[in-house]
Amino acid sequence: MARKLYPIGIQTFEEIRRNDNLYIDKTEYVYRITHTDGKYFFLCRPRRFGKSLLVSTIKSYFEGKRELFEGLAIEKLEKEWKEYPVLLFSFAGGKHMEKEQLERYLLFLLHNNEERFGITCDSPDPNVRLLNLINKVYEITGKQVVVLIDEYDAPLLDVVHEDNSLEILRSVMRNFFSPLKDCDPKLRFVLLTGITKFSQLSIFSELNNIANISMDTPYSGICGITKDELLTQMSDDIDRLAESMGADRESTIAKLKEYYDGYHFTWPSPDVFNPFSLLSCFAKQNIEAFWFASGxxxxxxxxxxxxxxxxxxxxxxxxxxxxxxxxxxxxxxxxxxxxxxxxxxxxxxxxxxxxxxxxIPNMEIRIGLYENLLPYYLDRDTDAGRVVIARMSSLIKRGMIDDAMQLLKTFWETVPYCANTDYEGHYQQAMYIIFALLSHFRIQVEQHTFNGRTDITMETSDTIYIMELKFGKSAQDALDQINAKHYDKAFAMSDKKVVKMGISFEVDTNKNIMMEWIR
Structure with missing residues (x-):
């Protein structure tokens, strides 16, 4: 049987169902959240984790599109299928905006919803327009209104590190949401989704009864793909990937877990996989880091x-x-x-x-995160650094640690000197990133031992390397510290060989970075 197409980048429930694309059934959660105490809910999940698809599913449910839910869990749960008017506001396009741009964007979103119900309003104030919209829709339909707000924090994330700009845009958003509490009797259900949580005081100034379900156990698997969903609803996809990779099913599942699993949004929690990465992996028939490539x-x-x-x-x-x-x-x-x-x-x-x-959840995040941090430490030499890291990984896997360190020494001596790198911590962190990107090995920094903390510990299949870094001192000084503090005793119970390495950095009179090591 031909496989269903993967809805990569498609966030509309109706489109996925009408095109018979693969859909991981989340409708039991839809029924749960729409049939529980309260009517105001907030859910935060990482980007590309299925929040927009969830919102779209809830929209189709409240619009009474029963035919889209045939064969899904909610079909056995819902008996009435009442239809409600739905207002949808997606802030996904509201990025990189100044105050005036954001206000115009809000008016644009309001106008789109007004047109759907034949409503006209010429007020220049977004909060007035929202209040009027809810009241008019309630009058026209005679039914309570559903309000869905997706990615509410998108306009704020770009300026989250800029206090002045953040306060200005936050004020605009607070003003926009202000009518929601006054409209309470006319609202059936309100859901807001985002990546981060801004305080109710700063955004939802009057909406103090909103329930944050982000860490609630009943909703732990509402977004993403749980391990159980992977093994049942995507079983054939696993087998196809295993065949493509020339691997058996169990080792393929283990590799998928290593790269894309590991998310828990409460405890206890089922294992949750990154849905975007998992679907991209199945579509391309290759396991690699997809999440960071998307943004x-x-x-x-x-x-x-x-x-x-x-x-x-x-x-x-x-x-x-x-x-x-x-x-x-x-x-x-x-x-x-x-x-x-x-x-x-x-x-x-x-x-x-x-x-x-x-x-850190998994290998995909570890690699992507440190790949993005690498330029902060290597500046223009980032690509050369990536080549060195790949070559080092191959050498270390073959037990050729001296060749790997010589390669790293040669690289460091080509990196231009910068005044703000003239301290031990810079090289410790740069070395940590380099070793962290050696993805086949277990890396720890400042690991606690009986008599202190090691700078870097790297564990391969048969060897544990204890590394001490010094700036402005000798590699022998670094090795002497390992011996004096007996760092190796922390690994006495391990059946692996322990190798102690002293590493030193200094800047010579010609401003060249010099690296030495001894073991």
Missing amino acids: TPTYLLEMLRKYDVAPSKIGDFYAPKTAFDAPTERMATITPLLYQSGYVTIKDYDKETELYHLD
Whole structure:
């Protein structure tokens, strides 16, 4: 039987169903959210995670398009199929805008909805137009109105690191949403989706009864593709990929998990795969990093700079639940943004301490993230650095660590000197990124041991490399520190060979970067 086409980039439920494209059934969640306490809901998920398709599915459901749901879970759950008027506002196109542009964009979205119901209004104020629109639609149809707002934070993410611009655009958005509470009796259901959470005070000034379901267990799999959905609804797709790759089914599933799985939006939670990457992988019959290729997270890189977060500090840390709920504009750390954007995810939860263990979800995110951070440390030599990393990976896999380090030494000595790199931390972080991109190996930075922390630990299939970095001192000084503090004792129980390496950087009188190593 011919496979169904993958709806890559298609976010309209009706189009997917009428074209008989592959659809992972999320309609049980649609029924759940539309038949529960309250009527105002907020959901945050990373980009390209299926939020827009969810919104479109809910739109078709409330419009009573029963025929689109034949054979899906909701068909057995819904008995009445009541039809409601739906207002849809997608802010996906509202990026890179100044105040006046954003106000015109709001009026454009309002006009599109007004036309659908034959309503005219010439007010220049978006909040007045929204209030009038809801009231008129309620009068015309005699039914409560459904309001769906997709990617509400798109206009704000570009300026999230600029306090003045953020406040101006936030004020525009707050003004636009202000009528929603006054219209409460005339509303059946309201859903807002986004990547990040801005505070109710700053955006939904009066809407203090909105339920944030982002970390609620019943909705843990509402977006993305769960492992169970992959193994059941996409079983044939796995077999096709395995055949294409010349691999067996189990090893193919393991590779898919390594690259695209690992997301948990609450705990406990089913394993959730990145849907865009998974479908792209099946379509191209190749496992690679797709998510970053679809858009560079400029706002994240700017916020990492603003909060002075070193690359080595992005993953493998602990946080209380309150850290997830901090509004984006009042974050004390970058944790909420990293989590909400999908760059770290929940890996475990300790009931005793009530702390969540957070880490980078999978190989795709690790590679993409550090690929995007590499230019900040290598500047114009980024492409040359990528070539060196690929060659080093091949050498280390063959146990040729000295050849790999000589290759790295030669590379560093061609990198132009910059005054702001004249400190040990710069080279430690640059080396961490380089080693992190050696994707076949397990890399840890500042790993705790009995007597201190190692700078970099790299674990291959048969060897553990303990590396200490020094700037302005000798490689022997670095190796002496490893020996003096007995870092190797932390790995005494391992059956792998342990190799200690001292690495040094210095800038000579001609402003050349010099690297040495000893083991």
